[in-house]
Structures are given as structure tokens and as C-alpha cells.
Amino acid sequence: MFVGFLRKNKFASYSLTVFRLYLGFQWLIAGWGKISGAFDARGFLEGAVNKATGEHPAVQSWWATFLNGHAIPNVELFNVLVPWGEFFVGLGLILGAFTTFAALMGVVMNFSYMFSGTTSTNPQMILIGLFILVAGFNAAKVGLDRWIIPFIREKFLRNKNKKITGSGITA
Incomplete structure (x- = not known):
């Protein structure tokens, strides 16, 4: 019932737009701070x-084994992926472009930060991101999607x- 509300209700679409913009600005600001800083x-x-x-x-x-074996040896790659990933997640959420993918990548990054022992605003951001994911297209109706x-x-x-009709199979 609640999932149906999130996926189809017009009021939910407008409410999710507010949450999407908030979350998008959080990501955009975090990413830009890293891009423009050292x-x-x-x-x-x-x-x-x-x-x-x-x-x-x-x-x-x-998780520590993953960080030691993969992330730390490739820190230069992570130094690019993290800030630009945060920035593009924020941009996607703000513009409402590829919204569910942007929300999914945001949730993945939030969980990565939490797996690394930080809390901060990550649980709140995960919760909002999950609402956007569950709502799907309805969360992006007020946006480029x-x-x-x-x-x-x-x-x-x-x-x-x-392809189907060209192969002799009728649609």
C-alpha cells in the first residue's frame, strides 16, 4: 500500500522532489568540496x-581486507571516483536525470562510508535514498526524467x- 503510494501518487511525487533536491544538494556540495580542494x-x-x-x-x-587489498593500493583511482561520484549523484538528483541510478549510487556510497566506520548523516541519506529508489519514476516526474x-x-x-521483425519473427 505504501509502496503504491510512493510509486503512483501525485502528492508523493512533489514531496519526493523536495527530498530529492535536499539529498542532491548534500551530494553536490560534498563532491564539489572534494573536487575544488585537495x-x-x-x-x-x-x-x-x-x-x-x-x-x-x-x-x-x-571490509578492512577489501580496503587493504583493493582501495588503498588504488587510492589514486578512489581520489577521482569519490568526489566526481558524489558530484554526479548530486547533479542527477537535482536535475531529476537518471534519478533511480543516481539514488542507487548514493546509497552504495553511503553504505561504503558506514562500512568504513562513519555515521554522520549517512543513515539519514540512506533512508531518503531508499524512498527515492522505491518510488522509482514517480520521484523524478518533476525533473528531466x-x-x-x-x-x-x-x-x-x-x-x-x-530486431524481432527483421529476424523473421513477427511482433
Whole structure:
């Protein structure tokens, strides 16, 4: 019932637009601050690994193993992915363009930060992001997806029908 409300209700669409804009600005500002500043993820990643020890570790050992084995050796890649990822998630949410993908990537980043032992606003951002994900297209009706998604659907279906009819199979 609540999912149906989020996915179809006009009032929900307008409310989700407000949440989408709020969340988008949070991501955009965070990303831009890292892009325009001297961002280096190494200290954060090493700090997260250090939180995986002790009697009550804040970071799970499997996550620390991932950070040690993959993230820290490739910190230069993460120094690009993190700020630009945050910036583009924010831009997508603000413009309402590829909204569900942007929200999904935001939720993934929030969980990554939480796995690394930080809380801050991440749980709140995850909750808002999940509402946007559940609402799907309705969360982006007041945005560019109003035109982007129908265009993509039409283009995909037209190409799919051409391939089906061109192969001798009738649609």
C-alpha cells in the first residue's frame, strides 16, 4: 500500500522532489568540496582499516581486507571516483536525470562510508535514498526524467521490435 503510494501518487511525487533536491544538494556540495580542494582518500581508508581492530571494532574485518587489498593500493583511482561520484549523484538528483541510478549510487556510497566506520548523516541519506529508489519514476516526474525515460523506452522498444521483425519473427 505504501509502496503504491510512493510509486503512483501525485502528492508523493512533489514531496519526493523536495527530498530529492535536499539529498542532491548534500551530494553536490560534498563532491564539489572534494573536487575544488585537495582531496586524498588515503587517510580515511587507512583510518577505517585501523578501526577493524580491538574488542569492539567499528569496521568489519572483511571490509578492512577489501580496503587493504583493493582501495588503498588504488587510492589514486578512489581520489577521482569519490568526489566526481558524489558530484554526479548530486547533479542527477537535482536535475531529476537518471534519478533511480543516481539514488542507487548514493546509497552504495553511503553504505561504503558506514562500512568504513562513519555515521554522520549517512543513515539519514540512506533512508531518503531508499524512498527515492522505491518510488522509482514517480520521484523524478518533476525533473528531466519526465522526458528522458519515455524517450529511452520508446527508442529501446522500437529497436527491439525492429530486431524481432527483421529476424523473421513477427511482433
